[in-house]
Amino acid sequence: MRRMFVILGATFFVAFLIGSLFELEPAAVSLPTKVADNMAVSGVEHPVTAVLLNFRGYDTLLEIAVLLSALVVILAAGIDTSTEVRPSVDPVVKTLARLVAPVMAMVAIYLLWAGAFRPGGAFQAGAVLGAAAVLLHLSELIAGWKSPKVMLRLGLIGGFLIFLAVAAAMLVHGALLEYPLDWAGDLILLIESGLTISLGLILAGLFLFLTRDDGGRV
Amino acid sequence: MNMETLFDLLLAFAMIWSAWRSLTVTRLDRAIVMFIVFGLLVAIAWVRLSAPDVGLADAAIGAGLSGALLLDAYGVFKRRET
Numbered sequence: 001m002r003r004m005f006v007i008l009g010a011t012f013f014v015a016f017l018i019g020s021l022f023e024l025e026p027a028a029v030s031l032p033t034k035v036a037d038n039m040a041v042s043g044v045e046h047p048v049t050a051v052l053l054n055f056r057g058y059d060t061l062l063e064i065a066v067l068l069s070a071l072v073v074i075l076a077a078g079i080d081t082s083t084e085v086r087p088s089v090d091p092v093v094k095t096l097a098r099l100v101a102p103v104m105a106m107v108a109i110y111l112l113w114a115g116a117f118r119p120g121g122a123f124q125a126g127a128v129l130g131a132a133a134v135l136l137h138l139s140e141l142i143a144g145w146k147s148p149k150v151m152l153r154l155g156l157i158g159g160f161l162i163f164l165a166v167a168a169a170m171l172v173h174g175a176l177l178e179y180p181l182d183w184a185g186d187l188i189l190l191i192e193s194g195l196t197i198s199l200g201l202i203l204a205g206l207f208l209f210l211t212r213d214d215g216g217r218v
Numbered sequence: 219m220n221m222e223t224l225f226d227l228l229l230a231f232a233m234i235w236s237a238w239r240s241l242t243v244t245r246l247d248r249a250i251v252m253f254i255v256f257g258l259l260v261a262i263a264w265v266r267l268s269a270p271d272v273g274l275a276d277a278a279i280g281a282g283l284s285g286a287l288l289l290d291a292y293g294v295f296k297r298r299e300t
Contacts, residue, residue, distance in 0.1 A: 048271045111274075119270040127278030134286050203283055211290055 043184025045117040052121065053188045057177040061167060064160050064195060071156065071202050071209075079146060079209055089140045097139035104132035112196050116185065122159075122192040126199025133204035137211065145208045156205065159198025163191050226266060233259045246295070250288045257281030 035047050035055065042050035052060050108125040115121030136142045145152065166187055167177045179187050236259060240252035257280040264273035 119274060121271065124271070124274040124278060127275060127283065131278060131282050131286075134283065138286070138290075203279070207283065207287055207290070210287070 041181055041184070043179060043181070043186075043188055044115075046115065046119070046121075048119065049115045049121050049188070053191060054177075054179065054184065057167070060195075061160075061163050061177070064163060064198065067199070067202050068157065068160055071205050074206065074209055075148070089138075094139050094141065097135050097141060101132050101136055101141075104128055104135070108132070108196065108200070112192055115192060116189070122195035123199060125192075125196040127203060129196065129200025130203030130207075133200065134207045137204075137208055142208075144211045145205065148205075148209075152201065155197055155201045157198065159191075159194040159196070162194035166191055229259060229263055229266065233263060246292055247289075250285065250292055253288065254281050254285035257285065 032047075035051060038055070039045070039047065039050060042054045044050050044053070108128040111120040111125040111128060112122060113120075115125070133142070137144060148156070170176060170178050173180055233256065236252050236256040240249045240256055243249045243252060258277060260280060261273045261277035264270070264276055
């Protein structure tokens with residue numbers, strides 16, 4: 001009986017939400033036209049990348065900072081170094097992982113490069129890189145990260161630091177994150193390259209720092 | 219009704235169904251697989267809403283990485299039980 005009331009209430013609420021969506025007034029400012037008008041000064045040809053890295057670069061800067069702090073919190077909570085033995089991986093899977101991982105790295109680079117003029121970009125490329133690392137770990141080709149070494153630490157914060165450095169350097173010319181027209185494309189590519197590597201390592205780290213498998217037993 | 223509307227309706231139904239199944243199914247491994255299926259369907263939905271950028275990120279993070287994390291956690295649980 002009680003369950004029926006909950007279901008009924010939830011259904012009414014959903015119907016109310018859907019109904020109110022139809023009542024929404026059109027937006028006061030047409031953002032797509034604004035973006036289209038300013039594409040020429042953005043330095044890239046794809047509107048999404050232009051918004052993420054140029055018009056609203058501040059949001060992306062904070063986004064990578066949030067991801068980085070999430071990883072720092074995980075590290076601060078302490079890595080469990082105890083390992084558990086698990087059944088060894090099928091050699092077929094290992095060979096497949098060896099074949100697929102380089103292709104994934106190439107796809108990541110393509111996504112990064114394509115971000116300038118079609119769907120793609122640093123975040124997607126980083127996700128593919130991270131997934132490649134997870135795949136390699138699951139097929140026991142690389143070990144879990146028990147303690148971040150200097151190189152790994154540098155890679156993790158590198159993207160954020162490059163982004164921050166570029167943002168700060170722009171203060172000389174005017175405002176924070178306001179790229180000069182001639183360099184906009186190159187600066188965005190530089191930031192995106194740094195972001196890709198850092199995002200890949202951070203996303204892989206979310207898995208490889210937490211995982212309990214001993215891994216790396218070849 | 220044209221093909222596109224049919225596909226969208228099917229997609230919407232499949233999304234709700236997979237979300238429901240992943241919450242209600244009793245076996246954890248099946249729930250995780252349904253969650254991954256749900257993530258992939260959401261990615262397709264983003265593409266249908268002409269936001270392929272979001273779709274790419276969602277397929278990689280929502281379905282791929284979190285699915286792998288969930289499966290890894292499930293593996294740890296299972297090994298501890300035995």
